[in-house]
Amino acid sequence: MPDTMIEVNGLTKYYGEHLAVDNISFHVEKGEVVGFLGPNGSGKTTTMRILTGYLPPSTGAASIAGHDTMTGSLEARRHIGYLPETVPLYTDMTVEDYLQFLGTIRGMRGPYLQKRIDVAIERVKLGDYRKSLIHKLSKGYRQRTGLAQAILHEPEVLILDEPTVGIDPIQVVETRELIKELGREQTLLLSTHILPEVSAVCERVLIINEGILVAEDTPDNLAVRLRGTEQVQAEIRGPSADVIRELRALEGVTSARYIDTATGPRYTIESPSGNDLREKIAEMVVMHGWGLLQLSVVPMSLEEIFLELTTADDEEASAR
């Protein structure tokens, strides 16, 4: 059994001309709970759809439990429990029939399937509604039905796309508790545009914006970085290891990373806000005799992404 449950390498996705995901790489180890944080339309859903084998990547590759999502799609899919953003439900079925059907197409049968259905219904606390028609359920209970479906076959990897969108505040709290519980047993990747949700359930956060993975950290560190960080992007021709070292040595630099994007290799340099590093970087590059091809303040700094993210749940606010 491989320890890396989700592995993503240089994943890029174009929709026609539109670049939705730009050379993303990350991995999720067994048992980790990772949050995928980003504003709406930043490429979260696209990435998850590639991971689940629903969409092909334009370039790059992804694998689940060691199975490539393209060449070993069927095998990879066996290891995934997936809850898409719009909960896919057969509204004219009962909760039980729905789970029965999905269990069957995942290869479960007979008493074993019955037991799994009982366990899943128990886990998401749907006991009183197991014989109810899905279209009669409230949004929160529909969400739970969706979750029950995702955990039905005891998948090793759970992928949840915006699991708390559009449900009422009390149920949001309950759903988060549930997700937290699930995360204790399973590898979990969850996407959200709500910052507090990430700190509530995740051990590690990946921030994605306009298709680019801009940061990766623990929720606590991120909260600090998000509030007061400015990013500079530089294209520097020179030995990357040396460049990184020199960048990190600059005064005021909190972090420097090398990223290889579809539009060319780049460095991302972060500093506390109100600190324009461009001059210092230019000076340093010239001093070492490297080539400075481009230097710009990132159009959307982490701070701005933070502002785009919902800090208090919109849904909660409007429901009250």
Add this chain to the structure above:
Amino acid sequence: MNRPTVSMPRVSPGGVKTYLASTWRNTFAIFWKESKTYFTSPMAYIIGGVFLAITGYLFVSSISVPFPEASIRGWLEPSTTVFILWAPAITMRLLAEEQKLGTLELLMTSPIRDYEIVLGKFAAVLAILFATLVLTLFYSIMLFLYGDPDFGPLLTGYLGIFLFGGASLSIGMLASSLTSNQVVAAIVSFGVLLLMLLTQQAADITSGLAAQVLEGVSLSGHFEDFSRGILDTNNVVYYLSVMAFFLFLTIRNVESRRWR
């Protein structure tokens, strides 16, 4: 941009059996769910009721002539026209609804193959067709009670109408896979079916190659022999090819989501 294709799972010689077993299980699971949905929803009964009302009328009018013939031909031939309304009504929700509900994403990210989804659904609508035709056996029973019909044309007639219905359903299924809107799916399949029926008339007024081609694609042209009691492999192959062709297109269309 590279277009990775979904490769078939590698099957070892010993794995063929398990491969077939899993395909059978998955297809059956889809078939079962789909049939259950049809038989528990009022829709299928309404469509079936309307179908029986019209064919019942056709049957009565075919035997209400001065010297009625004890055969099913009288109602069977005009009922092909009823089928081009019936088939879109039955198939319109098949894949369009899955797309609308988002459940197609769920199916496609489950460990089942795309063709199993399509074949399972097709088997379910064939079962509906079969059940509907069983109900029309009532007309034939009447014929046997009050007349002395030939057994041969009756059998070939039923075989023909089953093949005709199956071909219509496969066309409806492709239309349903193209859109998430059931109404659009119904209109498209109705349009295609009507055109394929009308080519027979066009063939009658043209000649030479054009007439042959028009007659070749005509859905109704291949049906006449069946109702006369003639079993021509040419006609059987025609309907089977129509089914295979449209099922193939449906499968490719469902799969194409994975290349885009």
